[in-house]
Amino acid sequence: MASPTQKRTRIITDQEAENISRVEELAYEIKVNEVMTKDPITLAPNMHMREALEIFRQKRISGAPILAGKDNLVGILSIEDLIRCLMNTDLEASINEYMTTKLATIYYNDPLVEALKKFVATNFGRLIVVDQDQKMVGIITKGDINTGLLKALEYDYQEEEVRKYRASHLFEDIESDRTSLILRYNIKQGDFTTGGQASSNIKRALVRLGAPKQIARRCGIAIYEAEMNLIIHTTEGGVIRVEIESNQITIDTYDYGPGIKDVEQAMKPGFSTASESVREMGFGAGMGLVNISRCVDQMKLESVWGKGTRLRIRIFLDDRSKESEENES
Amino acid sequence: MILNELIEIVDGYLHNEKIDGSIQILGGCGADLMSDVLASIEPGAVLLTGLCNPQVVRTAVMADVAAIVLVRGKIPPPQTIDLALEEDIPLISSPFGMFELCGRLHKAGLPSLEKPVEGEQDCGC
Numbered sequence A: 001m002a003s004p005t006q007k008r009t010r011i012i013t014d015q016e017a018e019n020i021s022r023v024e025e026l027a028y029e030i031k032v033n034e035v036m037t038k039d040p041i042t043l044a045p046n047m048h049m050r051e052a053l054e055i056f057r058q059k060r061i062s063g064a065p066i067l068a069g070k071d072n073l074v075g076i077l078s079i080e081d082l083i084r085c086l087m088n089t090d091l092e093a094s095i096n097e098y099m100t101t102k103l104a105t106i107y108y109n110d111p112l113v114e115a116l117k118k119f120v121a122t123n124f125g126r127l128i129v130v131d132q133d134q135k136m137v138g139i140i141t142k143g144d145i146n147t148g149l150l151k152a153l154e155y156d157y158q159e160e161e162v163r164k165y166r167a168s169h170l171f172e173d174i175e176s177d178r179t180s181l182i183l184r185y186n187i188k189q190g191d192f193t194t195g196g197q198a199s200s201n202i203k204r205a206l207v208r209l210g211a212p213k214q215i216a217r218r219c220g221i222a223i224y225e226a227e228m229n230l231i232i233h234t235t236e237g238g239v240i241r242v243e244i245e246s247n248q249i250t251i252d253t254y255d256y257g258p259g260i261k262d263v264e265q266a267m268k269p270g271f272s273t274a275s276e277s278v279r280e281m282g283f284g285a286g287m288g289l290v291n292i293s294r295c296v297d298q299m300k301l302e303s304v305w306g307k308g309t310r311l312r313i314r315i316f317l318d319d320r321s322k323e324s325e326e327n328e329s
Numbered sequence B: 001m002i003l004n005e006l007i008e009i010v011d012g013y014l015h016n017e018k019i020d021g022s023i024q025i026l027g028g029c030g031a032d033l034m035s036d037v038l039a040s041i042e043p044g045a046v047l048l049t050g051l052c053n054p055q056v057v058r059t060a061v062m063a064d065v066a067a068i069v070l071v072r073g074k075i076p077p078p079q080t081i082d083l084a085l086e087e088d089i090p091l092i093s094s095p096f097g098m099f100e101l102c103g104r105l106h107k108a109g110l111p112s113l114e115k116p117v118e119g120e121q122d123c124g125c
Ligand SMILES: Nc1ncnc2c1ncn2[C@@H]1O[C@H](COP(=O)(O)OP(=O)(O)OP(=O)(O)O)[C@@H](O)[C@H]1O
Pocket: A225, A229, A230, A232, A233, A234, A255, A257, A258, A259, A260, A266, A267, A271, A272, A273, A274, A282, A283, A284, A285, A286, A287, A288, A289, A290, A309, B034, B035, B036
């Protein structure tokens, strides 16, 4: 028999989950210009690589924008470029031979999450921060983002009031523009007492955000079914992650086992592997996945037997949803 | 039908202290498996069920159920009552069984809010 104190390294704790979702929220709240390096050290394209090396070493930096003249941005030089140069023992070369001219820029008023997305997509070490006139106002690195987020978290713990303000501000943001809110919940296996809480919270959040009743209901039902499946059918529980955007709601649930042997069969109405004791609690009709598919606009269920299961669903907030609401009333 | 009328018809005991007795109950639905409830129930219904664990209340919240009636005089555990209070969902215990309850409410004019479940109904057994 497995001992209950068995280490569960892959599943994050509630506290960690809370911190993670807080960090994600902050990534939407904090703007690039709040954490960027203003007035970064810049170099000129005709300087020698040797000088660049010296400046990098003295100033302890790992990259610098290259300006031709006063403010004409022509490239960026990073440690990687310097290493290439060193390998060629070519320190007398001028910077413009080694600099990178492909520039990844980010708007100074964007939330950090936009910068994070660019880092993930491009693999660049730093982004040039520009203002509305495409003029460089600073640079931002992954390190800047980490420091900024950590500072904000620390500040958070001290300033309850500020946190409240932030939260309400965040909701306004979502209602009004392109940014999104991410909610994340860690679901415990076998927890029938608090089970369903995540779905309730999500549904409530949607109603508060002004989602139409019908949408909130469809989301609630779909997430509840997914949540109960994590509670009932997994070995270690799992995670629900919800992203609320102005035009759609995306829900991602995943767990690390036991997986589903035959996904097609699992999707059939009435198919269930639930035990008798679970049925006594009101589950195991074999209708959960069917209900989910009826409530959502897109659904993808993937599973590897012995590994885990991932369910991704999406609900659109556009005309289609309005249509079904009309049918309903 | 309003909540107070319903409580009278089912000879029910209301577990919530503060509840607006004038809320409208649009219809009814009876089921003991939560996914069956979620598959078929329409908003604003009273849910008649033989289960009394907290998940009944969760399910009711998800499906916009207007009130819950526990059949056969079942007294729910404290967690269920607490959750019903928290979610502000009327939770009622009735001494009658499921069939009797459906009959009484239907006779009093309460329509069914169990919408037919479309699609293939291969029950898999
Ligand atoms: N996350 C999961 N991990 C492993 N197996 C799963 C998972 N989700 C679903 N299944 C399998 O798919 C089957 C069908 O799931 P579905 O939600 O449709 O019905 P159910 O959970 O058995 O009953 P109901 O949802 O009606 O209470 C389950 O019985 C189980 O075997």
